[in-house]
Amino acid sequence: MANTNSNSKLRQFFAGDLWYSFVHSPVALISFMITALCLVLAFSAQVIAPFDIFDLAAIDLMDADLPPPWTSDEGDSRFILGTDDQGRDIWSGILYGAQISIFVGFSSVIISAIIGIALGLLAGYKGGRIDSFIMRVADIQLSFPAILIALLIDGVMRGLLPRELHDELAIYVLIFAISISGWVQYARTIRGSVMVEKHKEYVQAGQVIGLPQHIIALRHILPNVLSPIFVIGTIHLASAIITEATLSFLGVGMSPTTPSLGTLIRIGNEYLLSGEWWITLFPGAALVILVLSVNIFGDWLRDALNPKLQ
Amino acid sequence: MTLLATKNISIGFPSRHGMFVAVKDVSFSVEPGEILGIVGESGAGKSTVGNAIISLLQPPGKVISGEVWFNSKRIDNLSVEQKRRLRGKKIGMIFQDPQTSLDPLKTIKQQLVETIDLHLRLGRKGSEKRAIELLEQVGIPDPQLRMHHYPHQFSGGMRQRVVIALALCGEPELIIADEPTTALDVSVQKQILDLMRKLCIEKNVGMILVTHDMGVIAEVTDRVAVMYNSKLMEIGDTKQILGNPQHPYTQSLISAIPRPDKRIERFPLVTYIEDVIEPQDEFDLSSHWLGQSRDFSMQVEEDGTILQVKDLCMRFQISNSIFKSKRRYLDAVKMVNFSIKEGETFGIVGESGSGKSTIARMVTGLYQPYSGAVHFLGKEISAINHTPEVLAYRRQMQMVFQDPFSSLNARMRVMDIVAEPILFHKLAASKEEAQHIVLDLLKLVGMADDAYTKYPHQFSGGQRQRISIARALATRPRFLICDEPTSALDVSVQAQILNLLKDLQQELNLTMMFISHDLPVIRQMCDRVAVMQHGQILELAETEQLFSEPQHNYSKHLLSLMPKLDMITERPITVTAQAVQG
Numbered sequence: 001m002a003n004t005n006s007n008s009k010l011r012q013f014f015a016g017d018l019w020y021s022f023v024h025s026p027v028a029l030i031s032f033m034i035t036a037l038c039l040v041l042a043f044s045a046q047v048i049a050p051f052d053i054f055d056l057a058a059i060d061l062m063d064a065d066l067p068p069p070w071t072s073d074e075g076d077s078r079f080i081l082g083t084d085d086q087g088r089d090i091w092s093g094i095l096y097g098a099q100i101s102i103f104v105g106f107s108s109v110i111i112s113a114i115i116g117i118a119l120g121l122l123a124g125y126k127g128g129r130i131d132s133f134i135m136r137v138a139d140i141q142l143s144f145p146a147i148l149i150a151l152l153i154d155g156v157m158r159g160l161l162p163r164e165l166h167d168e169l170a171i172y173v174l175i176f177a178i179s180i181s182g183w184v185q186y187a188r189t190i191r192g193s194v195m196v197e198k199h200k201e202y203v204q205a206g207q208v209i210g211l212p213q214h215i216i217a218l219r220h221i222l223p224n225v226l227s228p229i230f231v232i233g234t235i236h237l238a239s240a241i242i243t244e245a246t247l248s249f250l251g252v253g254m255s256p257t258t259p260s261l262g263t264l265i266r267i268g269n270e271y272l273l274s275g276e277w278w279i280t281l282f283p284g285a286a287l288v289i290l291v292l293s294v295n296i297f298g299d300w301l302r303d304a305l306n307p308k309l310q
Numbered sequence: 311m312t313l314l315a316t317k318n319i320s321i322g323f324p325s326r327h328g329m330f331v332a333v334k335d336v337s338f339s340v341e342p343g344e345i346l347g348i349v350g351e352s353g354a355g356k357s358t359v360g361n362a363i364i365s366l367l368q369p370p371g372k373v374i375s376g377e378v379w380f381n382s383k384r385i386d387n388l389s390v391e392q393k394r395r396l397r398g399k400k401i402g403m404i405f406q407d408p409q410t411s412l413d414p415l416k417t418i419k420q421q422l423v424e425t426i427d428l429h430l431r432l433g434r435k436g437s438e439k440r441a442i443e444l445l446e447q448v449g450i451p452d453p454q455l456r457m458h459h460y461p462h463q464f465s466g467g468m469r470q471r472v473v474i475a476l477a478l479c480g481e482p483e484l485i486i487a488d489e490p491t492t493a494l495d496v497s498v499q500k501q502i503l504d505l506m507r508k509l510c511i512e513k514n515v516g517m518i519l520v521t522h523d524m525g526v527i528a529e530v531t532d533r534v535a536v537m538y539n540s541k542l543m544e545i546g547d548t549k550q551i552l553g554n555p556q557h558p559y560t561q562s563l564i565s566a567i568p569r570p571d572k573r574i575e576r577f578p579l580v581t582y583i584e585d586v587i588e589p590q591d592e593f594d595l596s597s598h599w600l601g602q603s604r605d606f607s608m609q610v611e612e613d614g615t616i617l618q619v620k621d622l623c624m625r626f627q628i629s630n631s632i633f634k635s636k637r638r639y640l641d642a643v644k645m646v647n648f649s650i651k652e653g654e655t656f657g658i659v660g661e662s663g664s665g666k667s668t669i670a671r672m673v674t675g676l677y678q679p680y681s682g683a684v685h686f687l688g689k690e691i692s693a694i695n696h697t698p699e700v701l702a703y704r705r706q707m708q709m710v711f712q713d714p715f716s717s718l719n720a721r722m723r724v725m726d727i728v729a730e731p732i733l734f735h736k737l738a739a740s741k742e743e744a745q746h747i748v749l750d751l752l753k754l755v756g757m758a759d760d761a762y763t764k765y766p767h768q769f770s771g772g773q774r775q776r777i778s779i780a781r782a783l784a785t786r787p788r789f790l791i792c793d794e795p796t797s798a799l800d801v802s803v804q805a806q807i808l809n810l811l812k813d814l815q816q817e818l819n820l821t822m823m824f825i826s827h828d829l830p831v832i833r834q835m836c837d838r839v840a841v842m843q844h845g846q847i848l849e850l851a852e853t854e855q856l857f858s859e860p861q862h863n864y865s866k867h868l869l870s871l872m873p874k875l876d877m878i879t880e881r882p883i884t885v886t887a888q889a890v891q892g
Binding site for chain 1: 711781
């Protein structure tokens with residue numbers, strides 16, 4: 001039963017307008033393919049990367065600061081995009097770095113969404129004081145830039161945790177910091193939709209049946225307000241990756257030994273003026289490609305799902 | 311001389327699933343000074359015809375074949391620019407919703423003067439003078455002063471008058487009115503129709519009046535074209551079409567109109583429109599699930615009263631302030647008293663804003679009354695707490711809502727929607743039993759067997775309303791509140807739903823509270839009626855008595871506004887049954 005049901009849902013999806021407009025939109029197709037390619041490359045880093053950048057024994061300081069072999073004779077054909085100041089392969093660094101960036105991005109989007117949906121549903125359905133309180137907190141938070149909040153949380157964590165533990169937990173602190181700074185958008189969107197939905201007659205019908213409030217809120221209202229979340233999510237994913245990169249660039253994110261894309265860019269930045277451009281350029285380009293493709297896909301999704309723009 | 315003629319026009323909307331043809335081979339003509347009605351139910355293509363004549367089809371719609379002739383000139387092949395000049399100047403348009411067809415940021419004067427100057431080039435002074443004349447003609451008092459007001463400062467009826475004035479700006483020879491009175495109350499509707507009639511004769515303007523409402527057709531049109539399923543069924547003099555319809559569809563449509571002048575047992579012939587399964591089996595309540603395990607510990611009072619409402623008041627706060635004296639309130643319901651006996655249908659009728667829906671919501675516990683009490687089966691239930699004790703009473707009372715498009719959760723399957731109350735109130739021992747009951751209920755309300763796996767959006771409005779009724783029945787209620795259950799439906803579907811409600815009431819011995827703004831519907835459905843205005847019950851009487859001898863002035867006024875369907879004779883309704891089968 002469940003199987004045939006999901007089958008027919010799948011068929012419905014492929015016959016639906018969303019799939020049609022996806023197949024017929026080159027922008028959507030290309031951006032989706034690039035995003036998918038980035039994901040596949042990043043998560044197969046352990047397999048396809050020529051070097052393991054975490055393996056200190058494999059790093060030779062003699063290989064440090066080599067330019068890409070196709071730009072200069074000094075290059076080594078093993079390091080296709082050159083090496084950094086410690087002799088690590090840039091291409092491998094990008095693959096592993098993207099893995100961390102994407103992991104941080106996805107996790108914080110999911111956590112932000114859960115927090116935002118829960119608070120938005122509560123605020124929209126209950127209204128009154130609870131609504132005012134949650135929304136004022138959201139307003140206060142919106143008046144600070146997300147980076148500042150993430151910096152603050154990271155700083156507090158640094159103070160609380162001993163140094164060794166902090167490096168180990170750096171990635172979770174990052175995810176926490178980015179999630180906390182991002183929930184407001186979700187909460188506001190959900191709250192608005194809930195306030196519209198809760199006056200519809202199907203909600204009143206539930207009340208007349210005698211259903212308790214939590215069942216009405218979770219089973220009836222929630223599924224009807226979720227669709228904008230996917231759109232906010234894709235756009236937020238791009239901004240979460242950038243926030244991670246920014247924090248790492250500022251030196252409060254990932255440690256240099258487990259580099260994310262942001263960390264790689266920061267390391268390279270110090271050498272940019274001495275002519276070693278490849279250390280920062282290639283990770284930077286990888287970041288731009290990833291974020292741009294996710295963003296364009298999210299944009300398309302927003303328009304495709306919005307009936308007013310069709 | 312013929313003013314406008316369409317010759318075999320077909321209109322299509324290309325989509326990725328192929329061409330959707332909204333209008334097929336429609337031909338008609340309009341003479342100067344004549345009102346031609348185009349009547350049909352939703353999806354019949356009647357508005358599309360109107361829009362095609364003035365080239366305002368929603369893209370990607372287009373005329374795929376046929377010709378439109380205006381003043382002996384072909385106009386469907388003109389350039390975009392030439393068509394634009396024709397619009398407003400030679401052909402005026404009146405839209406359905408006066409709320410949205412005026413620019414809210416401009417005064418009436420700005421809008422009128424701009425349009426007049428564009429079409430007639432009278433200059434500023436001249437246009438202003440003309441605007442005042444027009445406003446006078448459409449019956450706006452004190453036009454010199456009123457023309458400086460913004461649209462929101464006018465009432466709905468006045469706003470529609472302004473829209474008509476706007477349509478007259480270019481001194482058109484033809485006016486296309488698309489459902490011009492649908493958004494208005496009955497009392498205003500009559501005035502607007504009279505006005506349109508008068509203007510057509512005075513100015514010798516031809517008019518195409520697109521509507522779904524046979525009452526409007528009977529009131530003002532000279533000739534009428536009946537459309538169904540994108541085709542023209544029948545065209546002819548209004549008297550002849552209404553009194554002696556030839557086409558089976560027209561006959562079916564006319565027989566489905568609730569008659570204001572007498573009560574009939576059932577609407578005779580409504581199967582032409584939507585295929586439904588009429589449950590043929592004899593229904594025995596004592597053996598059926600719906601009759602079993604009724605909670606008979608809750609007894610009606612000795613005189614048979616099931617619901618009693620005492621001094622019920624409802625007050626909404628419309629502006630808040632920290633100072634008590636500055637808060638403003640709206641009294642939606644004022645000191646309402648009535649009681650309903652088991653097995654009867656109690657009607658509440660009134661215009662929009664009279665407080666009738668508010669009463670329903672207080673009775674079902676959606677709103678907490680400001681003061682007063684609701685006694686149901688002898689128990690006070692007006693507080694909104696959901697204690698198990700009150701819940702048991704609430705279960706006996708269910709509601710059918712007005713809008714079938716928002717009263718079902720779009721993300722749930724029909725099966726889950728109807729099963730939810732059964733499972734929640736533990737009225738079935740297992741999920742299998744609940745499923746069995748749901749199938750039975752769906753059959754009872756006339757839904758096809760495969761309906762239960764589908765989602766609400768796969769059904770039409772009438773079918774959704776049936777699902778809604780099935781859900782209301784799922785708690786095995788004794789008391790059903792219907793809040794305008796058919797006002798969002800086409801007339802033929804309305805007839806089917808009303809038939810269904812009547813049948814269910816008889817079979818299940820339900821008590822009903824039936825709320826409507828539509829007097830003919832009330833007459834067909836109710837045993838007793840309360841007439842409401844401004845939150846008060848003005849008159850409460852037996853239905854037949856109210857219709858024959860209304861006591862209160864407002865009741866008389868309401869009755870006088872009912873559309874006159876005198877042209878519909880007795881004969882066709884009884885004859886039609888054979889006519890269709892034959």
